Amino acid sequence: MVKSKWLSFVLVFAMLVSMFVPMGMTNAFAAGTSYTSLTVPSISDDSTTKLGTFMIDIDPYATQSEALIELPNTDYKIYDLVIGNPTDSNGTNGREYTNFDKIPNNVSDAVYNGTLNDNDRNPISFSLVKTSSNGFKLSLTSSGTNKELKIPVSFKSVNVPSGASGDIKATITNISGQLTSGSVVVATIGSGDITVSAIDTNTFSDAGGPVELRIAESTSGKLNAKDQLKLELPDGFKWGTVTDKKIVYGTLGRSGDISNVVFTVDGDTLKINLADDKYKSTDKVSIDFVASINVTDTDKAKYGDIIAKVKGDYTATPSEITVGTYGDYSATVKAVDSSTVAYAGQNDQGVSDIEIKEAIQGSLIEGRTILITLPSNARWFKIDDTVVDKEKNNKVDDDNGVELDFVGLQGTDNRTAKFQIKGGSTGKDKPADLKIENISVALDSGITGDLVATVSGSAGLSGDITLAKVVNPVTVTADKTNVKLGVSAQAAGDITISEYKDGAIDTNDGSSPVVLDLPDGVKFAAKPTVTVTSGDIEVDHVSLTNDDNTLEIYFKDDSNTASTIKVSGIKYDVDRTVGEGDIQVKVAGKALITVPNDLDNYQSDSNYDTWKYADVWFSGDNYVAKVANATVVTPAPNATNQTAVFTINSTTYTVNGVQNTLDSAPYVKNGRTYLPTRYVAYALGVSSDNVLWDGTKATFILGNRVVQVTPGSTTLTINGAPVTMDAPAEIVNGRVMVPFRWIAQAFGAQVQWDATNQTVTMTLKAQ
Known part of the structure; x- marks a missing residue:
C-alpha cells in the first residue's frame, strides 16, 4: 500500500537518556556561529569512557579565531581527542590526539590544512594548545574569507569523576574572532541499574537501516544471566541482525568478553542478558552494538521518529529511546x-x-x-x-x-x-x-x-x-485641529515621522525627498517648520511644489541613528470643494518608496535601471501612510458655534458631532470634574501652535483672549487678570487638568453638566 506523502524532515543524532534530558540535538548559538551536539551518549560517573561529538559551524568563516574549550572542571581528564575528521576522503583532514594529558602546555600541532571541497575556499589551518587536563585552546587561521566551515570535535576518551551527574557540557570561551562563547552537551550521566542510549541513528525508508546502541551499568555486576533487558520496537518494525558488538569500558568476569553477552531477536523485541553469571562485570561495563531495523508492515509503520520502549527485569533509564527516523521519499x-x-x-x-x-x-x-x-x-x-x-x-x-x-x-x-x-x-x-x-x-x-x-x-x-x-520604513502620527471651509491660513496639527530603524529613510545621497501630499482643495498657506527631534538625520531644505499642494523634505544623508522628524506650524487654505471630515495627508516620496508603480515612471527614472527585467509594475496609490491632522467641521465658511462634549473616564470626545481622541480622560476628584485643558482648547478652536508650555505654566491663545494656568495653583489668568478657582489645577499623565467650569469660563464658553450620562457640554458662540 502506498502512503500519502507528507512533508517531514527530522535529523536525529544520538539520543539520550535520562528522563530529565530532552532527546535530540542541543545547540549554543551566536550570530554566524553555532555549536551543535552530534552524539550525546548516556554514561556512568567514575569511569573512563567516550563522550559525544559536537560540531563547530561558522557560516561564513571570515576571520582568525581562538577559544578555550573545556569540560566542567579539572576532575575531568581528557585522554584522547579528535579534531576534524581524519578519515574523510573529501579533504576535510583532521587530527587525533592520543595521550592528550602528556601534551606540554606550550606545544601547538597543526590539525588541518586543506581546501574543504569548494575550489573558491582558502586553506584553513587549525592548531591546538593544551591548557589544562580538561581543556585546550583551539585556533583557526586562514589566508582569506571562506564560506561555511564545519569542524567536528570528539572527546574519544575522558575520565569522568565519581559523583558527576546530569548533563556534561563542553564550554567554549571566546578569546578572539568568530569562536564565540557558548556551551554544548556532550554526554549525560544515567541513573538506575542500566542506562540505554542511541549512539548513532539513521533516517531510512522501507529498506530499513542500522542503529548503534549502548547499554551501561550504573555499578558493576548489574547485568546477569537470569534477567533480561528488552528493547521493543513499535508496530510495523522488527529487529534484524546484531553486529559490531564491543566492550567500551569495564570487564566481564576474569576471562569474559563480548561473546558472553547474549543478544536474542524475537520479532519486534531485542533481548539482552549474560550467558552465565560467572561473566558478571568486575567493574561496571559499557557495551556498544549495532542492530538493524527492518520495516515489515508499511501499513502499520508510522512515518517519523522510531521510538523503542525499554523494558525487562532491570530498572533502566530512560523508559524509551529514539532509535531512528522512518520516512517516505519526501x-x-x-x-x-x-x-x-x-x-x-x-x-x-x-x-x-x-x-x-x-x-x-x-x-x-x-x-x-x-x-x-x-x-x-x-x-x-x-x-x-x-x-x-x-x-x-x-x-x-x-x-x-x-x-x-x-x-x-x-x-x-x-x-x-x-x-x-x-x-x-x-x-x-x-x-x-x-x-x-x-x-x-x-x-x-x-x-x-x-x-x-x-x-x-x-x-x-x-x-x-x-x-x-x-x-513601513516610517510610522506617522499627527495632532488634529478643526478647520473651516473657505478660510485661509488655518492652523492644522503637527505631523511626526519616525524611522523604523536607522537608514530607513533612503535619501539617495540627499537627492530623494520625503513628501507630504495634501488632498485636492487643500494647500499649504506657508512653508511649515521641519525639525529633527531625535536621531542624527539632518534636514537640508524644504520646498513647496505642485501649486503648494505638496511639501518636499530633503535630507543631507541617511541616518546612523533612527530619527524622528516633526513638521509643525502647518497652516492650510481650505477651499469650498472640500467635504466635511478628516483631511488625510499622504506620506510618500522617493526616500520612502523606491519601487515605481508603473512602467512609464520606471523608464524615465535612471534610479531604477537595475530592475531591467520587469514587465509588470504595482498599480494604485503610491504612498507609505495617510494621517489626518485636521478635520473640516463646517460645511461652509459661515460662522457657527463650537460645541464640544466630553465624557467622564472616556478618551473620546466630539466637536460639532465629529469624534476625536484625547490621551488623558476626564475624571472626578473631590467633587470637581477635571478636563485636559489642551483638548478643551483644541475643541473650542485654539490651534496647536497657540498652545504653549514653558515647563511651569500653560498658555492658550484664542482670538484676543490669553488664558494661563499653573499646575498646583488655584489661580488662572485671563489677559493677565487673576481668577481664583475653588480647586487647583494639576498634572496627570503629562496633561494639565482644570475643573471644567473654570476653564469654560476662561474661554467664554457656556457649559452644561449631565449627571446621568456623565457628560460635560461646552458651547462657544461664533467669534
Whole structure:
C-alpha cells in the first residue's frame, strides 16, 4: 500500500537518556556561529569512557579565531581527542590526539590544512594548545574569507569523576574572532541499574537501516544471566541482525568478553542478558552494538521518529529511546528566518533564505521542478545575489549529488520563480540539504504584514512559507485641529515621522525627498517648520511644489541613528470643494518608496535601471501612510458655534458631532470634574501652535483672549487678570487638568453638566 506523502524532515543524532534530558540535538548559538551536539551518549560517573561529538559551524568563516574549550572542571581528564575528521576522503583532514594529558602546555600541532571541497575556499589551518587536563585552546587561521566551515570535535576518551551527574557540557570561551562563547552537551550521566542510549541513528525508508546502541551499568555486576533487558520496537518494525558488538569500558568476569553477552531477536523485541553469571562485570561495563531495523508492515509503520520502549527485569533509564527516523521519499521546504524585516515600497529588500531538505536519500528526483510564488504585493528582485531574468539557468546550490538550478520566472507578473532538480542523492551517505540564499524582492507600498510565499511544482513540495515581516520604513502620527471651509491660513496639527530603524529613510545621497501630499482643495498657506527631534538625520531644505499642494523634505544623508522628524506650524487654505471630515495627508516620496508603480515612471527614472527585467509594475496609490491632522467641521465658511462634549473616564470626545481622541480622560476628584485643558482648547478652536508650555505654566491663545494656568495653583489668568478657582489645577499623565467650569469660563464658553450620562457640554458662540 502506498502512503500519502507528507512533508517531514527530522535529523536525529544520538539520543539520550535520562528522563530529565530532552532527546535530540542541543545547540549554543551566536550570530554566524553555532555549536551543535552530534552524539550525546548516556554514561556512568567514575569511569573512563567516550563522550559525544559536537560540531563547530561558522557560516561564513571570515576571520582568525581562538577559544578555550573545556569540560566542567579539572576532575575531568581528557585522554584522547579528535579534531576534524581524519578519515574523510573529501579533504576535510583532521587530527587525533592520543595521550592528550602528556601534551606540554606550550606545544601547538597543526590539525588541518586543506581546501574543504569548494575550489573558491582558502586553506584553513587549525592548531591546538593544551591548557589544562580538561581543556585546550583551539585556533583557526586562514589566508582569506571562506564560506561555511564545519569542524567536528570528539572527546574519544575522558575520565569522568565519581559523583558527576546530569548533563556534561563542553564550554567554549571566546578569546578572539568568530569562536564565540557558548556551551554544548556532550554526554549525560544515567541513573538506575542500566542506562540505554542511541549512539548513532539513521533516517531510512522501507529498506530499513542500522542503529548503534549502548547499554551501561550504573555499578558493576548489574547485568546477569537470569534477567533480561528488552528493547521493543513499535508496530510495523522488527529487529534484524546484531553486529559490531564491543566492550567500551569495564570487564566481564576474569576471562569474559563480548561473546558472553547474549543478544536474542524475537520479532519486534531485542533481548539482552549474560550467558552465565560467572561473566558478571568486575567493574561496571559499557557495551556498544549495532542492530538493524527492518520495516515489515508499511501499513502499520508510522512515518517519523522510531521510538523503542525499554523494558525487562532491570530498572533502566530512560523508559524509551529514539532509535531512528522512518520516512517516505519526501522533502520539506521552509524559510530559515521568517522574522527578517523588509520595507514596503522598496526595491532589493532582503528576505529569508529558503531551505529544501530530503527526508531520505533520493527524495528529490532529477528533472522535477519547484515553484515559489510571491503574494501580489511582491516581485522577485534577486536570487543568489543575481538580478532575476525571465529565462536563466543558474546553479543555486548543490549537496550530496543534488543540484538546484534557478531556471527563470514564470507567468507575466514576475511573482513565480522556477527551480529545477539535477542529479540525485541515491546511494549517497545522507539526504541532500539545499539552500536558496541571497534573495531579495520588491514590495508594493503601504502593504505590511507577513510576506507569505506559496510552494508548488512537480517535485511534490507544497505549502506556504513566511519569507519576511513587511513593515513601513516610517510610522506617522499627527495632532488634529478643526478647520473651516473657505478660510485661509488655518492652523492644522503637527505631523511626526519616525524611522523604523536607522537608514530607513533612503535619501539617495540627499537627492530623494520625503513628501507630504495634501488632498485636492487643500494647500499649504506657508512653508511649515521641519525639525529633527531625535536621531542624527539632518534636514537640508524644504520646498513647496505642485501649486503648494505638496511639501518636499530633503535630507543631507541617511541616518546612523533612527530619527524622528516633526513638521509643525502647518497652516492650510481650505477651499469650498472640500467635504466635511478628516483631511488625510499622504506620506510618500522617493526616500520612502523606491519601487515605481508603473512602467512609464520606471523608464524615465535612471534610479531604477537595475530592475531591467520587469514587465509588470504595482498599480494604485503610491504612498507609505495617510494621517489626518485636521478635520473640516463646517460645511461652509459661515460662522457657527463650537460645541464640544466630553465624557467622564472616556478618551473620546466630539466637536460639532465629529469624534476625536484625547490621551488623558476626564475624571472626578473631590467633587470637581477635571478636563485636559489642551483638548478643551483644541475643541473650542485654539490651534496647536497657540498652545504653549514653558515647563511651569500653560498658555492658550484664542482670538484676543490669553488664558494661563499653573499646575498646583488655584489661580488662572485671563489677559493677565487673576481668577481664583475653588480647586487647583494639576498634572496627570503629562496633561494639565482644570475643573471644567473654570476653564469654560476662561474661554467664554457656556457649559452644561449631565449627571446621568456623565457628560460635560461646552458651547462657544461664533467669534
